[in-house]
Amino acid sequence: MTNLLSSAASVRQRATANESAEPVTVVGIGGTLRPGSSSEQALRVTLAAAAERGAATEILTARDLNFPMYDPGNGPVDAAAVRFLGAVRRADALIIATPGYHGGTSGLLKNALDYLQELAADPVPYLDGKAVGCLVTASGWQAGGTTLTSMRAIVHSLRGWPTPLGVVINSSDKPFGPDGTVTDAKLGRQLATLGEQVVTFARAQLVAAAS
Numbered sequence: 648m649t650n651l652l653s654s655a656a657s658v659r660q661r662a663t664a665n666e667s668a669e670p671v672t673v674v675g676i677g678g679t680l681r682p683g684s685s686s687e688q689a690l691r692v693t694l695a696a697a698a699e700r701g702a703a704t705e706i707l708t709a710r711d712l713n714f715p716m717y718d719p720g721n722g723p724v725d726a727a728a729v730r731f732l733g734a735v736r737r738a739d740a741l742i743i744a745t746p747g748y749h750g751g752t753s754g755l756l757k758n759a760l761d762y763l764q765e766l767a768a769d770p771v772p773y774l775d776g777k778a779v780g781c782l783v784t785a786s787g788w789q790a791g792g793t794t795l796t797s798m799r800a801i802v803h804s805l806r807g808w809p810t811p812l813g814v815v816i817n818s819s820d821k822p823f824g825p826d827g828t829v830t831d832a833k834l835g836r837q838l839a840t841l842g843e844q845v846v847t848f849a850r851a852q853l854v855a856a857a858s
């Protein structure tokens with residue numbers, strides 16, 4: 648146990664040492680087309696936390712993910728889908744945000760994730776080895792829980808590594824102010840932790856790959 652703990656501490660130290668030398672890129676995707684989307688707000692706050700940890704960040708909101716339905720075998724002819732695939736290829740880690748729609752992820756997000764089939768033959772297939780922070784907003788806890796579970800199953804099937812913390816937000820509690828800031832301190836800490844976990848894991852992966 649002691650060895651495990653000291654080994655984790657050592658990975659963290661090496662990852663911190665690597666911070667300035669090799670910055671990680673975290674790509675945030677998700678939200679809804681609804682103005683004032685709470686899932687997009689949560690995504691922005693979490694990305695800001697990742698940026699505070701030194702990550703370069705990029706966001707693709709629902710408007711950037713509004714692709715035609717994925718058509719296997721016909722390739723990503725849509726320019727926005729090509730941009731999305733490029734962003735995922737560049738990402739060391741991702742944060743994915745979805746609303747709970749009827750107990751699962753939104754169709755828009757799932758369709759975007761289906762496009763990752765185009766990465767199947769890449770040197771880094773799908774989300775292989777990439778940390779993925781999962782965020783859900785729903786107007787009730789039940790859909791929040793089922794949607795988070797299903798998102799994590801999707802990430803696993805794409806060979807991504809869901810972070811230990813996943814965050815579920817009950818949007819009926821109105822936890823964001825009109826300017827998008829978090830009004831609930833506990834939620835603010837959760838989102839900061841999610842951003843931190845994604846960056847820490849991405850750095851550890853880079854250190855491991857270089858050793």
Ligand SMILES: Cc1cc2nc3c(=O)[nH]c(=O)nc-3n(C[C@H](O)[C@H](O)[C@H](O)COP(=O)(O)O)c2cc1C
Nearest residue numbers: 679684685686746747748749750785786787790818
């Ligand atoms: C099509 C649709 C289906 C929804 N299904 C559920 C649901 O099953 N359970 C739930 O708690 N909320 C449900 N909601 C509410 C949304 O999950 C909630 O309002 C969420 O915060 C919306 O995300 P947004 O603020 O990013 O648009 C649904 C909303 C829509 C539009």
